[in-house]
Amino acid sequence: MIRKMLLGDHNNILGINRRNLDYVYPSANRKFFKIADEKALAKEYFERAGVPFPETLKEYTTFTDIVDFEKTFSGFENVVIKPNKGRGGNGIMVLDKKAENGIYDIDGKALDYKKIRKHVADIIMGVYSFGTQDKALVEIRLFPHEFFRKFYDRGLADFRLLIFKKQPVMGMLRLPTSKSHGKANLHQGGIGVGIDLDKGETTSAILKGRYIAEHPDSKVALGKNPVPYLQEMIDYCRKVADIVALQYIGFDFTLDEKKGPMLLEINARPGLEIQKANKKGLLEVL
């Protein structure tokens, strides 16, 4: 019975072992895995591929960079500070308009430059990259597209598109909830909404492994919503796949209210939960 449980066809569901052996590892060049881990490096590739991404305004790499912090930073407002190697959305500081002696954060609290400088120092020191030295990126802040705001107006939602051998195989919309503190990651309490790539609309949705019909905060129905910019995002994926020697890639896009699709990052070992959101096994489409 255990043999059947382990080896059966399981409705074409892809497991971790097979994903790694048959899709992730054969992608040949492991140096490209780095693109998935380092945002600054990823942006170089995105630029070469001609794909829009949130522009980096400044990089703080060493402690000498933050000596005259106020001088170098005071020109900024509506920016996001991110660790280059951060994972799971940790270490991201979103800043709003300028305050009297600093900048407001998104909760409307004024942060002085000392506080922001400390955050940048933490990133460089490796607080968000498990002790390895890192750099802090100052990016332009993106504002959620109307399509996202319809479901929930806080945090930043995104799309996950899975590409295998330059073909889109599955897609998912990830929405933050009041319980996920603005984060769209599924294991942090975000909602995963399946996307029918042929029809271009949303299908079923899961929250913490359970199927739901509407967003718990706004009560907006999650299924049958036409996905804007879908074809454009797929085209961007193909452009990146052309220059990155990975055959199996997860792309994370967000939609800016004015700029449209923006590629945030790519993932060399995309998660398998997307199958649950779509109620469909990946082996069916791979």
Add this chain to the structure above:
Amino acid sequence: MKILRSWSAVAALFFIVPSSIVLVKIFKYNYSLESITPQKGYKLTLSVNTQNERPESISIKTFAPLNNIKQKISREQGISDSYSFSLTNEEVNRKITWQSGKISGNNRMEYVAYINSHHMKYVFNENTVLSDHIPDNVKAYLKESKNIQTKSAVIRAKLNEITAEANTIYEKIRAIHLFITKDIRYINFSGELDAESCLLLMEGSCNGKSRLYVAMAQNLGLPARLVGGLILNQSPKKITHQWVEIYINDQWVPFCPTNDHFAELPKNYVSLYYGDEVLFKRTSGIKFDYLYSFETVTLPRADVDQTFKELPINIYGLLSQFEKFNLSLDIFVYLLMLPLAALVSVILKNIVGLETFGTFLPILIASVLSNTGVVTGITTFFGIIFLVYLVNTLISRLDLLYHPRMAILLSFVILGLLIVFSIGLKFKIYNLVYVVFFPVAIVAITINRVTILMEEASFKKLVTVTFNTIIVIVISYFFIHSMFLQMIMLSFPELILALVGLNIMVGRWAGFRLFEYLRFADLIREKPADEAGGRP
């Protein structure tokens, strides 16, 4: 397909090489499973308590079990807070001496030994012809003593009477045996009785019967001696036993008139001393109590190193080197077991799908559990995780940098271990004392893994991973400490290569993890199988 062929070829190679060596060992050098598999033996504990009011130095002497062909003693230990322990060979016996400084109140000491014991049966029958040769060192066993009156006229007369029709040495000893076993009544009497009195009263305990036996055998011109020991039939016990050994054709042959063992001795007889000795010699005027307890344990065969030491491909040479550097053999065995435990943890991770703190942390903890005790070790591990979680949550408000935060967590964990250690000492809860055996390297890795998980995942995940890790620890513990597997790995260390082969196979395993079956259970049930089969 090409990849598939190459990895299976590599895996096959890793199986063929070690199995060839194993086969050569078995067929060319007669390694047999029977000669390497462990056997049931005993863990014997003697605990002694003393009590005295005025401070004085106390000495207690007794005997450690004999090391001979019937019983092999290993891993002996004397444990006490207040007594120093020493073990010395005195003539044929092995003497334990416990010596204290000036002490008072209740004090306790313990002696622990592992004993490989066999049932021994000697060839002694009508065809046995007695040789005249008696070595000088055995001649002393012909002499009479205070309680064994060999020259007694009463004893001689009785001996002549019962052996009147006996011709061979076998028939004579058989006659003595039958007389003392059947005709002398057994009485449960804890005091002593000399040989002559035993005969006159026609009754005796094991002590009196055995003395009479020795006296009669010596009368026949045979060296004979008392043996003092234990019958391991119930635990704990205070009652010791005595039987007889007679020197027949260059070997000491055992006889027990109390339980009618003739030229044989059961496995559960453990000899403590030869001769008409007193079990304990001690400082007088103190309260004194002792107790023997035992449990049945699985032990490596005592003769295993003897059998294989001379073989060309073996690990015993290395083992003896290890001992020269004063390293514990246990460490060597654990080293040998780690690759196996690693495979087990890999299978639990990649095939069952148990996510744990790191690949090796569970098996490292499992390998130290024998020092800390299973319950203490796992509780300590759990306690460390809890403490790290607590302190890390509290200090996260301070927004500290990564490295100093790790150092703070380490300091708190060490502090915690020391507090538990001192509580254990203060209240004599020795289980707690063993927390200090938890290696600092493992503590450090644990702290690291827990904090990483705290950053990346939810509390629920932390609990799940902790629980999984404990499961993997317990399972690998049983693999690492399995005496049978230890003996297999000691005899065939080349099997480490086969483990590599198995790892290659697991490394190419593309099937579901057992837990993924649960994770995707909804989806698997969603569409019935016949519909899936309908697709082109």
